[in-house]
Amino acid sequence: xxxxxxxxxxGVRRRTEPLDRAAMVRLLLLIAIxxxxxxxxxxxxxxxxxxxxxxxxxxxRLIEIQRQNSxxxxxIARLSSIPVLQVRSVELGYMPAEQVEYLIxxxx
Amino acid sequence: MLRNPEARLQVVxxxxxxxxxxxxxxxxxxxxxxxxxxQDVVEDTIYRTYALPEPPRGRVLDRNGDLLIGNVPTYDVGxxxxxxxxxxxxxxxTSLAPILGMEIPExxxxxxxxxxxVYLARGVSVETAHAITEVVTxxxxxxxxxxxxxxxxxxxxxxxxxxxYAEGALAAHVLGFVNEEGVGYGVEAAQQRFLxxxxxxxxxxxxxxxxPLSEELASTEVRTYPGADLVLTIDRTIQAFVEGxxxxxxxxxxxxxxxxxxxxxxxGAILASASRPTYRPYDYMGYGGDARDLFADPALRDYEPxxxxxxxxxxxxxxxxxxxxxxxxxxxxxxxxxxVFIRNWDRKGYGQQNLQGILDYSLNTGVATLTTRVxxxxxxxxxxxxxxxxxxxxxxxxGESPGVVHLPSDLGWEDGFLATNAFGQGISxxxxxxxxxxxxxxxxxxxxAPYIVAERHYPDGRRSVTAPRALGSVLRPETADYVAELMAxxxxxxxxxxxxxxxxxxxxxxxxxxxVSGGYERDDVITSFLGFGPLPDPQLxxxxxxDRPxxxxxxxxxxxTAAPVFQRVASRLFVLLGIPPTEGWAGP
Numbered sequence: 001x002x003x004x005x006x007x008x009x010x011g012v013r014r015r016t017e018p019l020d021r022a023a024m025v026r027l028l029l030l031i032a033i034x035x036x037x038x039x040x041x042x043x044x045x046x047x048x049x050x051x052x053x054x055x056x057x058x059x060x061r062l063i064e065i066q067r068q069n070s071x072x073x074x075x076i077a078r079l080s081s082i083p084v085l086q087v088r089s090v091e092l093g094y095m096p097a098e099q100v101e102y103l104i105x106x107x108x
Numbered sequence: 109m110l111r112n113p114e115a116r117l118q119v120v121x122x123x124x125x126x127x128x129x130x131x132x133x134x135x136x137x138x139x140x141x142x143x144x145x146x147q148d149v150v151e152d153t154i155y156r157t158y159a160l161p162e163p164p165r166g167r168v169l170d171r172n173g174d175l176l177i178g179n180v181p182t183y184d185v186g187x188x189x190x191x192x193x194x195x196x197x198x199x200x201x202t203s204l205a206p207i208l209g210m211e212i213p214e215x216x217x218x219x220x221x222x223x224x225x226v227y228l229a230r231g232v233s234v235e236t237a238h239a240i241t242e243v244v245t246x247x248x249x250x251x252x253x254x255x256x257x258x259x260x261x262x263x264x265x266x267x268x269x270x271x272x273y274a275e276g277a278l279a280a281h282v283l284g285f286v287n288e289e290g291v292g293y294g295v296e297a298a299q300q301r302f303l304x305x306x307x308x309x310x311x312x313x314x315x316x317x318x319x320p321l322s323e324e325l326a327s328t329e330v331r332t333y334p335g336a337d338l339v340l341t342i343d344r345t346i347q348a349f350v351e352g353x354x355x356x357x358x359x360x361x362x363x364x365x366x367x368x369x370x371x372x373x374x375x376g377a378i379l380a381s382a383s384r385p386t387y388r389p390y391d392y393m394g395y396g397g398d399a400r401d402l403f404a405d406p407a408l409r410d411y412e413p414x415x416x417x418x419x420x421x422x423x424x425x426x427x428x429x430x431x432x433x434x435x436x437x438x439x440x441x442x443x444x445x446x447x448v449f450i451r452n453w454d455r456k457g458y459g460q461q462n463l464q465g466i467l468d469y470s471l472n473t474g475v476a477t478l479t480t481r482v483x484x485x486x487x488x489x490x491x492x493x494x495x496x497x498x499x500x501x502x503x504x505x506x507g508e509s510p511g512v513v514h515l516p517s518d519l520g521w522e523d524g525f526l527a528t529n530a531f532g533q534g535i536s537x538x539x540x541x542x543x544x545x546x547x548x549x550x551x552x553x554x555x556x557a558p559y560i561v562a563e564r565h566y567p568d569g570r571r572s573v574t575a576p577r578a579l580g581s582v583l584r585p586e587t588a589d590y591v592a593e594l595m596a597x598x599x600x601x602x603x604x605x606x607x608x609x610x611x612x613x614x615x616x617x618x619x620x621x622x623x624v625s626g627g628y629e630r631d632d633v634i635t636s637f638l639g640f641g642p643l644p645d646p647q648l649x650x651x652x653x654x655d656r657p658x659x660x661x662x663x664x665x666x667x668x669t670a671a672p673v674f675q676r677v678a679s680r681l682f683v684l685l686g687i688p689p690t691e692g693w694a695g696p
Binding site: 049052056059060063066067068070071073074076077078080081082083 | 160161163164174175178179180181234267269272274275276278319320321331332334344345348
């Protein structure tokens with residue numbers, strides 16, 4: 001390397017050194033802010049995604065429970081329906097009343 | 109060469125610029141020139157229609173909260189045929205056909221069809237869906253460790269619902285059904301806009317499982333809502349009892365069909381509405397396309413009512429002030445009006461008769477005298493309109509007939525209508541209209557609008573309660589009470605078959621001829637009984653109608669057929685509903 005080139009280079013560097021350092025600090029600060037913002041954004045995105053997934057899963061779970069509940073409700077209704085109760089009554093020895101007479105009780 | 113670092117730097121910079129330029133060119137091509145094409149590809153990939161599983165329809169409950177119509181979860185089994193290897197079809201058919209209850213060739217034919225996607229079965233039970241899942245899971249586990257077998261990822265199980273009628277065919281005409289287009293009969297069709305659920309089906313950004321992404325969930329409403337539950341005024345115990353009594357009556361009297369309507373005259377609430385012949389609403393598809401008459405509610409269809417109409421004519425005459433309690437006429441057995449000769453049912457003359465006599469002996473000449481000589485068409489038809497005949501009651505059920513009322517201003521009017529309408533001929537009304545009009549007699553002159561939906565329970569917790577609605581004071585209270593007393597005297601004096609020990613009942617029989625082209629059927633009749641009680645504040649109104657009873661001719665009357673059915677139904681319902689006997693009433 002030539003002495004002139006060396007001198008020019010080092011001379012320029014020396015002259016601009018204080019200015020470069022300040023710019024570098026600002027640049028690093030900017031990068032740090034961008035990185036922090038990026039992390040915050042990523043964090044929010046992750047959180048939203050996770051919550052969205054949980055919401056979806058809860059919705060599906062809710063629907064599944066509603067479906068199971070409907071099935072149980074229908075089964076209860078079947079077991080307590082009039083045709084089933086009639087059959088059960090006969091099985092238990094009860095007979096349908098053919099002739100019903102109602103007595104009027106005075107002095108209610 | 110290029111020993112000078114500055115020169116080398118320039119070369120590197122030039123290379124970088126060229127590379128950057130190439131990237132820029134490609135970027136411009138992708139982002140600007142071919143933008144539309146790639147945009148379509150992206151949208152096809154991530155924008156899909158997604159749907160949440162369909163929520164259930166609203167339930168239908170009776171007035172005590174017992175389930176009448178509910179839902180059971182089912183599944184639709186679908187197949188993406190484009191994802192099936194033709195060589196796999198026999199294996200798939202052999203594995204799934206027994207579970208789906210199909211023949212293997214039938215399933216193979218479905219799997220080999222030319223459509224890209226087909227339903228293999230619809231509305232299969234939860235157990236069947238679980239069995240299918242087990243078979244598919246077992247196969248996929250084997251396929252994971254196999255070089256030759258492919259995973260069965262072409263099969264889908266879509267959650268659906270099936271309507272469940274907890275009491276079977278009970279109250280079939282009231283409950284009804286809807287088909288897939290939402291069209292049908294009964295409460296199911298009439299209340300479709302409340303019963304149907306709010307599904308979620310959106311276009312949006314989805315993941316590989318076709319589930320919406322979080323931003324999609326955040327930006328749109330993804331909650332589904334089931335339909336609103338309905339609480340009816342129907343009481344399933346009363347309904348079952350009334351249907352049983354109707355069946356017995358049809359068998360006992362050999363009637364082709366019939367209807368029993370039970371109503372609370374104080375509110376207009378329908379407690380039971382039974383009609384025969386009936387059908388199974390959960391199996392409506394099995395009746396073919398020609399079953400409209402079977403599905404339509406007979407309580408909403410019009411017919412010529414006959415003598416059951418007479419108390420309303422008497423009430424109109426009294427309320428209009430044209431007659432008073434001491435009015436009477438001389439019955440010669442025949443009245444001529446407009447070229448029509450009106451005769452009594454037994455063709456006899458009853459001599460001097462008053463209003464009580466008209467109802468006691470069901471005198472056609474008496475009511476014809478009231479409409480033709482006492483009231484005239486203006487007054488009589490004004491009352492007919494007031495009672496709601498010729499208009500729908502607005503109960504909100506499908507297929508309600510307004511009935512047929514001829515007015516003097518109508519084309520085709522005949523003077524004779526004024527005489528024949530008096531005893532329920534030449535005029536058509538529905539059983540529901542008759543019962544509604546009779547609420548005016550039972551309810552001290554105030555006619556109540558009939559209703560069948562007592563409450564609606566919305567999925568967001570709101571409730572709307574149907575308030576009883578008065579259709580107006582059709583009669584003065586003293587008129588209504590007077591005519592109710594006349595009817596009660598008729599039951600006490602002449603209708604032992606309709607009496608209920610301990611309860612003062614007002615009632616009237618009807619034996620109506622059936623119109624055919626050019627006249628009336630010779631032998632067949634419609635017998636009926638309309639009664640309410642216990643007086644003085646009736647809590648129950650019952651209409652019994654039996655079509656074409658096949659008993660000996662001398663017994664083919666409302667008194668011998670419909671009245672005893674009323675008596676059996678009323679006796680039991682007074683007890684079931686805890687209605688106390690008439691205070692101080694020792695009976696006839």
